[in-house]
Amino acid sequence: MQPGDLETRLVAAGVELLAEAGTDALSLREIARRAGVSHGAPRRYFPTHQALLAAIAREGYRKLGTVVAETIGESGAQPRAALLALARRYVDFARNEPGMFALMFRHDLLRGNNIGLREQSTPLFGVLVKLLTQARLAQPTAGAAALWAALHGIAQLWHWGTLQVVTGFDTPEPLLVAAVDAHLKG
Amino acid sequence: MQPGDLETRLVAAGVELLAEAGTDALSLREIARRAGVSHGAPRRYFPTHQALLAAIAREGYRKLGTVVAETIGESGAQPRAALLALARRYVDFARNEPGMFALMFRHDLLRGNNIGLREQSTPLFGVLVKLLTQARLAQPTAGAAALWAALHGIAQLWHWGTLQVVTGFDTPEPLLVAAVDAHLKG
DNA sequence: GGCAAGCGGTAGACAGTGTCTACGCGACGG
DNA sequence: CCGTCGCGTAGACACTGTCTACCGCTTGCC
Numbered sequence: 001m002q003p004g005d006l007e008t009r010l011v012a013a014g015v016e017l018l019a020e021a022g023t024d025a026l027s028l029r030e031i032a033r034r035a036g037v038s039h040g041a042p043r044r045y046f047p048t049h050q051a052l053l054a055a056i057a058r059e060g061y062r063k064l065g066t067v068v069a070e071t072i073g074e075s076g077a078q079p080r081a082a083l084l085a086l087a088r089r090y091v092d093f094a095r096n097e098p099g100m101f102a103l104m105f106r107h108d109l110l111r112g113n114n115i116g117l118r119e120q121s122t123p124l125f126g127v128l129v130k131l132l133t134q135a136r137l138a139q140p141t142a143g144a145a146a147l148w149a150a151l152h153g154i155a156q157l158w159h160w161g162t163l164q165v166v167t168g169f170d171t172p173e174p175l176l177v178a179a180v181d182a183h184l185k186g
Numbered sequence: 187m188q189p190g191d192l193e194t195r196l197v198a199a200g201v202e203l204l205a206e207a208g209t210d211a212l213s214l215r216e217i218a219r220r221a222g223v224s225h226g227a228p229r230r231y232f233p234t235h236q237a238l239l240a241a242i243a244r245e246g247y248r249k250l251g252t253v254v255a256e257t258i259g260e261s262g263a264q265p266r267a268a269l270l271a272l273a274r275r276y277v278d279f280a281r282n283e284p285g286m287f288a289l290m291f292r293h294d295l296l297r298g299n300n301i302g303l304r305e306q307s308t309p310l311f312g313v314l315v316k317l318l319t320q321a322r323l324a325q326p327t328a329g330a331a332a333l334w335a336a337l338h339g340i341a342q343l344w345h346w347g348t349l350q351v352v353t354g355f356d357t358p359e360p361l362l363v364a365a366v367d368a369h370l371k372g
Numbered sequence: 373g374g375c376a377a378g379c380g381g382t383a384g385a386c387a388g389t390g391t392c393t394a395c396g397c398g399a400c401g402g
Numbered sequence: 403c404c405g406t407c408g409c410g411t412a413g414a415c416a417c418t419g420t421c422t423a424c425c426g427c428t429t430g431c432c
Contacts, residue, residue, distance in 0.1 A: 006409085024294065028390060038411050039390085049390060105346070125352040139364065145353045146340065146364040150332065153339025160291070166311040167331045178325070178332040182368040192380080214419060224382050225419085235419060 007045040009035045014056040018099040026053060026103070053103065060100040061120040064093055068124055079135040080184060086127075087151050087176040094155040101159065105152075124148075135184055147183040154179060193231040195221045200242040204285040212239060212289070239289065246286040247306040250279055254310055265321040266370060272313075273337050273362040280341040287345065291338075310334075321370055333369040340365060 013034035018026055028049045029039040046052040071089050075082040094101040128144035137143045157163045158172045169175070199220035204212055214235045215225040232238040257275050261268040280287040314330035323329045343349045344358045355361070 027388080029388080040392090040412075041410055043391080044409060105342075121348060122352055139360070141353055142355075142360040142364045143368075145349050145355075146336065146361045146368065148352075149339030149343050149349065149361065150336035150365065151339070152343060153335030153337070154332065156291075156342070157335050157338060162307060163331050163335065166308055166334075167327055169328075169331075174325070174328040175332045175335065178328045178369075179336065182329075182332065182371065183364075185368065185371050213417080215417080223380095226383075226421090227381055229420080230380060 006035065006037060006041060010037075010042055010045065010052060011055050011059060014052065015059055015100070018056060018103060019097065022099045023102050023106075026056070028052065053106075057100075057104045057106075058120065060097070060104045063097075063100075064090075064104075065120065065124060067093060068127060072127055077134070079131045080180065082131055083128075083147070083180045083184070084176060087154075087180055088173075090151050091155045091158060091172050091176065094159045098159060101155070105156070132183070137184070143183055147179065150179040150183065151176075192221065192223060192227060196223075196228055196231065196238060197241050197245060200238065201245055201286070204242060204289060205283065208285045209288050209292075212242070214238065236294070239292075243286075243290045243292075244306065246283070246290045249283075249286075250276075250290075251306065251310060253279060254313060258313055263320070265317045266366065268317055269314075269333070269366045269370070270362060273340075273366060274359075276337050277341045277344060277358050277362065280345045284345060287341070291342070318369070323370070329369055333365065336365040336369065337362075 010031060014026060014031045017031060017034055028042060031052065032039045032042055035041075042052055046055065067089050068086065071085050072082060075085045125144060125148060128148055129140050132140040132143050132147070154163070154172055154175050158175070163172065163175065164170065167175075196217060200212060200217045203217060203220055214228060217238065218225045218228055221227075228238055232241065253275050254272065257271050258268060261271045311330060311334060314334055315326050318326040318329050318333070340349070340358055340361050344361070349358065349361065350356065353361075
């Protein structure tokens with residue numbers, strides 16, 4: 001048996017498989033095969049297939065969280081520049097890890113609190129609120145939520161190709177600028 | 187055999203089933219059972235399960251299109267009022283038909299052009315562009331795309347409960363106002 | 373009128389899935 | 403030495419999507 005307990009090995013195998021073959025390939029049995037165990041083994045650690053998927057998605061939230069933290073660290077205190085950098089990273093994440101991005105926002109995983117959604121997303125949201133407060137926004141909470149939703153919507157619709165189709169643009173940059181500037185002027 | 191050819195009956199059965207039991211229940215065989223035919227019958231009209239799902243999703247786009255058209259008809263020529271009405275309808279659609287909303291934006295259905303995405307979404311987008319042009323926006327195309335993405339993001343994240351968790355709000359209204367006003371001032 | 377052809381649906385097979393259950397092996401404590 | 407128990411195996415079950423062979427019924431044609 002290889003190093004590491006099976007629980008973490010299963011999640012790691014899932015992340016690998018997700019990156020290589022996409023969401024559809026993430027069957028319970030295939031993950032188990034990747035980890036070198038029988039199809040019944042995951043049940044010891046994850047009561048259901050969805051629970052395993054949720055654990056894999058949680059890994060994505062962790063990664064996105066560190067990306068955000070890095071971005072905030074790199075970019076200066078200028079709210080606009082920081083927000084734009086953040087927006088680009090968000091869209092890049094969706095593009096570079098499409099499978100993970102799709103998995104992270106599957107509604108059926110979010111119901112119940114399979115993922116510690118509150119724990120995972122609150123700090124990210126806090127960063128936005130802080131930046132908008134620095135920009136002296138009247139209602140930073142509503143603004144931050146709206147901006148987050150806007151960035152998420154751009155990432156998702158761009159990822160699907162919808163926005164390319166309707167706008168004819170070949171980069172999401174103008175949309176990011178429009179979204180950030182719009183919310184900063186609110 | 188009941189009225190209507192099997193193709194439309196299958197789609198109708200799918201829409202029903204989707205509303206009653208959600209996305210997961212939309213198996214090929216269950217839809218066929220609902221329509222009163224054997225599991226092999228759908229194959230005559232839809233080469234694959236995904237094709238049938240895409241046809242069902244297309245029905246959702248049609249419905250959303252008519253809702254948008256109605257909203258524009260009802261509300262006056264005031265861009266802000268019209269946009270807010272539109273935003274509320276969009277979020278309401280996501281809340282009232284969660285299964286359909288989830289199906290419509292499943293990325294695996296969007297790849298390839300299973301759904302006539304361009305045909306379905308371009309008119310909706312055109313409405314937004316027109317309203318923003320009326321509001322004398324500098325770059326109506328980018329603004330309309332960003333606003334659409336924002337509304338979609340709010341509808342989706344609200345639907346999942348994410349925004350309730352981080353903001354503590356119990357209605358998406360402040361977010362809609364923030365999004366619309368922000369993009370109007372751009 | 374008889375008959376071939378083909379449309380539209382049935383039925384069974386096949387590999388694969390998630391979940392459940394019974395079993396087994398190996399280490400560890402008494 | 404033996405029981406216990408954690409951890410993984412292996413098989414069964416119902417169900418899925420796809421493929422293929424079949425079959426009845428209508429339709430067109432000579």
